[in-house]
Amino acid sequence: MYRGKAKELLQDISPGDRIRIKKGSATYEGILMPRSELGDDQHIVIKLDNGYNIGIEITGASIERIAERESTKKPKIKVKKTVGKDKVTILGTGGTIASKIDYKTGAVHPSFSTEEIINAIPELGDLAELKTKLLFNILSENMTPEYWKKIAEEVANELNSGASGVVIAHGTDTLSYTSAALSFMLKNLYKPVVLVGSQRSSDRPSSDAHLNLISSVKVACSEIGEVVVVMHESSSDVSCLIHRGTRVRKMHSSRRDAFKSINSRPIGRINGKLEIFQTFRKRREKEKVEADTRLNENIALLKIYPGISSEILDYYIDKFDGLVLEGTGLGHAPESLINSVERAKEIGKPIVMTTQTLYGRVDMKVYSTGRKLLARGVIPGGDMLPEVAYVKLMHVLGVAEDLNEVKTLMITNLAGELSERTLYFA
Amino acid sequence: MYRGKAKELLQDISPGDRIRIKKGSATYEGILMPRSELGDDQHIVIKLDNGYNIGIEITGASIERIAERESTKKPKIKVKKTVGKDKVTILGTGGTIASKIDYKTGAVHPSFSTEEIINAIPELGDLAELKTKLLFNILSENMTPEYWKKIAEEVANELNSGASGVVIAHGTDTLSYTSAALSFMLKNLYKPVVLVGSQRSSDRPSSDAHLNLISSVKVACSEIGEVVVVMHESSSDVSCLIHRGTRVRKMHSSRRDAFKSINSRPIGRINGKLEIFQTFRKRREKEKVEADTRLNENIALLKIYPGISSEILDYYIDKFDGLVLEGTGLGHAPESLINSVERAKEIGKPIVMTTQTLYGRVDMKVYSTGRKLLARGVIPGGDMLPEVAYVKLMHVLGVAEDLNEVKTLMITNLAGELSERTLYFA
Numbered sequence: 001m002y003r004g005k006a007k008e009l010l011q012d013i014s015p016g017d018r019i020r021i022k023k024g025s026a027t028y029e030g031i032l033m034p035r036s037e038l039g040d041d042q043h044i045v046i047k048l049d050n051g052y053n054i055g056i057e058i059t060g061a062s063i064e065r066i067a068e069r070e071s072t073k074k075p076k077i078k079v080k081k082t083v084g085k086d087k088v089t090i091l092g093t094g095g096t097i098a099s100k101i102d103y104k105t106g107a108v109h110p111s112f113s114t115e116e117i118i119n120a121i122p123e124l125g126d127l128a129e130l131k132t133k134l135l136f137n138i139l140s141e142n143m144t145p146e147y148w149k150k151i152a153e154e155v156a157n158e159l160n161s162g163a164s165g166v167v168i169a170h171g172t173d174t175l176s177y178t179s180a181a182l183s184f185m186l187k188n189l190y191k192p193v194v195l196v197g198s199q200r201s202s203d204r205p206s207s208d209a210h211l212n213l214i215s216s217v218k219v220a221c222s223e224i225g226e227v228v229v230v231m232h233e234s235s236s237d238v239s240c241l242i243h244r245g246t247r248v249r250k251m252h253s254s255r256r257d258a259f260k261s262i263n264s265r266p267i268g269r270i271n272g273k274l275e276i277f278q279t280f281r282k283r284r285e286k287e288k289v290e291a292d293t294r295l296n297e298n299i300a301l302l303k304i305y306p307g308i309s310s311e312i313l314d315y316y317i318d319k320f321d322g323l324v325l326e327g328t329g330l331g332h333a334p335e336s337l338i339n340s341v342e343r344a345k346e347i348g349k350p351i352v353m354t355t356q357t358l359y360g361r362v363d364m365k366v367y368s369t370g371r372k373l374l375a376r377g378v379i380p381g382g383d384m385l386p387e388v389a390y391v392k393l394m395h396v397l398g399v400a401e402d403l404n405e406v407k408t409l410m411i412t413n414l415a416g417e418l419s420e421r422t423l424y425f426a
Numbered sequence: 427m428y429r430g431k432a433k434e435l436l437q438d439i440s441p442g443d444r445i446r447i448k449k450g451s452a453t454y455e456g457i458l459m460p461r462s463e464l465g466d467d468q469h470i471v472i473k474l475d476n477g478y479n480i481g482i483e484i485t486g487a488s489i490e491r492i493a494e495r496e497s498t499k500k501p502k503i504k505v506k507k508t509v510g511k512d513k514v515t516i517l518g519t520g521g522t523i524a525s526k527i528d529y530k531t532g533a534v535h536p537s538f539s540t541e542e543i544i545n546a547i548p549e550l551g552d553l554a555e556l557k558t559k560l561l562f563n564i565l566s567e568n569m570t571p572e573y574w575k576k577i578a579e580e581v582a583n584e585l586n587s588g589a590s591g592v593v594i595a596h597g598t599d600t601l602s603y604t605s606a607a608l609s610f611m612l613k614n615l616y617k618p619v620v621l622v623g624s625q626r627s628s629d630r631p632s633s634d635a636h637l638n639l640i641s642s643v644k645v646a647c648s649e650i651g652e653v654v655v656v657m658h659e660s661s662s663d664v665s666c667l668i669h670r671g672t673r674v675r676k677m678h679s680s681r682r683d684a685f686k687s688i689n690s691r692p693i694g695r696i697n698g699k700l701e702i703f704q705t706f707r708k709r710r711e712k713e714k715v716e717a718d719t720r721l722n723e724n725i726a727l728l729k730i731y732p733g734i735s736s737e738i739l740d741y742y743i744d745k746f747d748g749l750v751l752e753g754t755g756l757g758h759a760p761e762s763l764i765n766s767v768e769r770a771k772e773i774g775k776p777i778v779m780t781t782q783t784l785y786g787r788v789d790m791k792v793y794s795t796g797r798k799l800l801a802r803g804v805i806p807g808g809d810m811l812p813e814v815a816y817v818k819l820m821h822v823l824g825v826a827e828d829l830n831e832v833k834t835l836m837i838t839n840l841a842g843e844l845s846e847r848t849l850y851f852a
Binding site for chain 1: 566570
């Protein structure tokens with residue numbers, strides 16, 4: 001229960017009400033959460049639409065109720081079945097899902113058009129009114145931030161022109177980098193943007209392309225208003241998982257169930273019907289999505305290992321505008337790199353720390369090494385995947401006005417990439 | 427069944443017999459395996475003591491039978507129980523397992539000596555005749571190849587002076603890099619070398635240090651003649667897994683069961699008794715282990731990501747003697763890096779390809795990108811972990827005489843780091 005100053009500010013607003021908090025130039029919107037007995041009277045906690053809770057320090061804040069508490073009922077989650085009702089756009093970018101085997105050499109070439117794939121899977125036409133567009137045709141190892149921007153702009157165009165959802169057929173190698181990039185770039189997104197790939201080309205009997213594509217079109221008609229990745233759940237051809245775009249990683253080089261949600265449950269499963277495992281942002285029809293394609297591409301990702309020299313780190317600090325380290329354990333780097341980190345601080349280059357264990361979060365207050373790095377301005381990456389932190393730093397350096405804003409945004413959950421039990425920012 | 431030339435060469439040697447094959451300067455020893463109906467008559471397949479099969483092309487080879495087929499019986503695997511019989515040396519290197527909490531700041535400091543830990547766990551004395559030695563006291567993020575050499579030499583000394591096994595207490599951050607390094611450096615090893623760490627310091631009630639240490643001493647008395655890592659199997663305090671030193675990785679920043687075997691089952695489990703899951707090299711008492719500490723430390727590990735520039739790769743190629751890439755998917759890198767890779771080939775710098783998916787193996791013949799890289803001399807890393815390939819390349823560049831030998835050794839299983847159904851080398 002709120003008490004003291006927080007209670008004064010809230011007046012008759014009760015937990016469960018939807019509120020808008022303004023503080024300086026920032027605006028936060030979400031559901032007011034109850035406060036634990038142990039909480040102070042300086043913060044108000046709200047649940048954002050992405051399902052995460054944040055705590056907001058109340059000094060200088062004004063609060064407005066937008067809507068009263070909704071009656072408690074289970075959210076209706078269903079795949080819309082009405083034939084021809086939903087308009088879904090499939091954007092082709094290349095990759096195995098658009099490949100076939102050269103039976104002379106046994107090698108795989110990108111050659112099917114998205115159109116051809118759809119012709120090969122007539123069931124797709126029963127699910128939605130489809131439109132296809134081949135944006136480009138590249139293997140995803142050749143994907144670059146420039147391509148991410150084109151995809152983001154095209155997705156925004158399609159959604160703002162009446163599409164219920166967009167499916168992006170993409171190579172699997174760097175699919176999760178693209179899903180993270182779209183998650184940060186698509187602002188005010190309340191419709192499904194579904195990335196899908198396949199691990200075996202669609203003219204092989206063992207191909208996962210059919211089930212993945214069908215599932216992705218179903219998700220594109222669903223109530224999930226986020227960027228997600230839809231891929232096989234297991235090596236059998238039964239169900240797909242719906243992964244949040246900022247929480248997924250390719251964890252096997254060849255298996256059909258290579259994609260795993262890390263540090264988060266998948267949003268759900270689709271095998272005919274849609275099962276939901278956790279909170280998600282719900283569809284709204286009338287919002288206008290924006291593609292914010294401002295990226296600072298002069299960023300690097302550097303993995304720490306025994307024997308790495310300060311000379312390498314110095315090279316990166318001089319060459320790039322920002323750096324994500326894939327540290328060891330709770331977010332560590334050798335003591336021998338501390339002077340270089342200090343220098344990065346002096347010249348105002350942000351360094352973000354993540355962990356090469358992939359699972360778990362950095363916690364840089366436990367050991368002396370972490371504390372030394374924190375004292376030199378290293379930004380703790382929480383439980384963000386290293387690759388996601390890399391993409392996020394490009395985005396944040398593209399949009400932030402100064403280094404302080406970079407730090408604040410990097411430790412703030414923007415697109416489900418980061419969880420904190422309660423995240424305080426002033 | 428062997429036929430043609432292979433049969434001629436084998437004479438009365440039968441599958442199951444232990445044989446020695448000499449070919450040029452190389453000698454291979456192992457059990458003759460049966461040959462499939464489909465096999466040619468140019469190769470002989472033997473199972474090495476590490477459990478892997480290799481195929482040897484017979485031109486110029488001579489074969490000698492060392493022992494007839496052993497009667498088929500299950501290998502006896504037991505933890506020796508005789509009090510005071512086994513001599514086990516515990517080497518301290520630092521890390522959480524030798525840490526305690528500073529209750530003023532909540533921070534963790536390395537401060538217990540190995541001796542103190544043993545005093546704190548009197549059961550250890552019942553398991554073996556213990557000797558302890560603090561080699562140094564560092565957090566494992568500060569571990570370097572120089573320290574690996576000191577550990578390897580000390581392990582060899584102890585085993586050659588009558589120790590039944592050695593336990594190395596080590597920080598968890600880079601423990602698996604050290605276990606890989608020792609696996610390559612300790613030649614002719616037939617006794618257990620057990621790396622152990624803990625994720626919670628030993629003065630905490632939730633510490634995993636006690637069970638991990640007790641289990642590691644038991645494994646040090648066992649029949650397993652390899653470098654292994656012994657850590658918690660689950661988050662409860664019940665059992666430990668025994669991971670092969672070249673197949674293990676820290677996969678969570680804080681959980682007690684953070685260590686996982688990748689692309690291989692653990693060798694076994696210990697929870698009172700020892701359960702074995704797969705083949706391993708068996709203890710022999712009379713062999714003399716050698717520490718081959720020749721390492722070329724001028725090696726780097728570079729992770730590939732969308733947006734990486736050829737300028738970075740060029741920097742690494744110029745600066746280092748060899749490079750391990752953590753590629754995408756089946757072992758890919760952007761097309762834009764191909765010219766740099768070509769240049770590395772021209773100036774004779776080896777580049778090894780692994781995958782950032784961690785699970786699975788590289789297969790560079792499937793897609794055009796992989797084939798282009800192979801054509802430019804990139805060495806496929808099979809199912810080696812990127813970090814293990816990095817350590818192995820240091821070792822291989824330290825011992826090989828020319829680039830051809832580097833290539834051969836990198837694709838050859840030296841210490842269980844690499845599996846091939848059948849690995850042919852001429």
